Amino acid sequence: MSYDECYIKSVMRTIPDWPEPGIQFRDITPLFKDPKALRMIADSFIQRYIDSEITHIASIDARGFLIASIVAYQLNIPLVLVRKKGKLPGETVYEEYKLEYGTASVEMQIDAVTDGDKVLVFDDLIATGGTVLAACSLIKQLGGEVIEAAALIDLPDLQGSARIQDAGVPVHALMAYEGL
Template sequence: MSYDEYYVKSVIRTLPDWPEPGVMFRDITPLFKDPKALRMISDAFIQRYMDSEMTHIACIDARGFLIASIMAYQLQKPLVLVRKKGKLPGKTVHQEYQLEYGTSAVEMQVDSVSAGDKVLVFDDLIATGGTILAACTLIKTLGANVIECAALIDLPDLQGSTRIQDTGIPVYTLLAYEGL
């Protein structure tokens, strides 16, 4: 089965004015009810990273967990979690980042990655890039290197993928949607 952008986009639901007026929310949850679409996107990412030098996949809370866990299983790579602050047990490091309306923070357990590890950062969507950039900072703080950031969806009008690339980290996405 090959990747079909039009089919996958037909499964993703667009919710206007959610969570606030003017936002076109791209809801990927229907993908998880459609085995064909889920297989298409999973296989596309697995094919891309099959011969990669990556040693770990870092996935971002929470929808990023779902696709990245399939990738980690198929590629036989460790999966490490980047979660909202206060959700991980044990010793953690955290990084704050700016939102349109304030700040938020993500964290990782201190033994998630270490020096010499080559990490792929995965999330479901890139908007402003703040969450992914915070995850990259955490990974670097722990001594590892980020080899690429990947997401199912890019919202290029919000410039997040450009902000990530401006730090020298490549970005790969399967889909792009114009607008907010």
Template sequence: MSYDEFYVKSVIRSLPDWPEPGVLFRDITPIFKDPRALRMVADAFIHRYVDTGITHIACIDARGFLFGSILAHQLNLPLVLVRKKGKLPGDTIHQEYKLEYGSAAVEMQSDSVGAGDRVLLFDDLIATGGTILAACTLIKKLGAEVVEAAALIDLPDLKGSALIQEAGVPVYTLLAYEGA
């Protein structure tokens, strides 16, 4: 682990039993109060994607928006939003996915991306992978290619990153927490 990764990990809070008993929540909000940590995270992703030929950054509601907007600005790329169903105006498409108990859905505006677009999909954390896989389905339905799914944190014990890779989408995360 590099010094930057160690520093960023030291800023992230681990909150036991939130939002429910038995869950160890990885709280990234302190990164936004620490300009040094935020710069380290932003720089790591900017350097990774600066010369990759991606044409769009899609980010997932809501914490993915925070990092995605920084990347889009710094890389001078369009930013497209993947939101919870019912939150975007205009013509949209949606995709349902399973949760541990029940289901949820995400949506994108129908004109967000199209044929020939090469999309980086960004979220703050990969747990079970359901949200990212649903977003990948939407992007592909619109005719674009998902070049990579990226996140600040991976929880590999929950096997989401493995499921995303099995679906043919490369995954990159800056940090991993074993024993989610």
């Protein structure tokens, strides 16, 4: 484990039994109060993508927006939003995906990406992968190409990153936490 990863993990906190019993919630909000940790995170993603072919970052609602906006700004590329259905104005496309109990959906504005755009999908955390896969589907519907899915945290025991990779999308996460 690198110094950066150790430091970032030391700043984060785990909240047991939230939002329901048995869940170990990985709370990233303390990272935004620690400029050193936030800089480490942003710099890591900026360095990874500075010479890449990506033309857009599609960030998933809502914590992903906070980090992705810094990265998009530093890379001088557009940030486009993937939000819960009903949260974006104008004409949108949406995609439903399965949750453990029921379904949810995300949407993008129809002009967010177009043919030939090379898109990085960004979220704060990959759990089951449903939200990222739905975002990838929307990007493809709009003519974009998904280059990679990136997240601050991967929860590999939930198999989300494996599902995303099985769908043909490479995954990059700064750190992983075993267990739920």
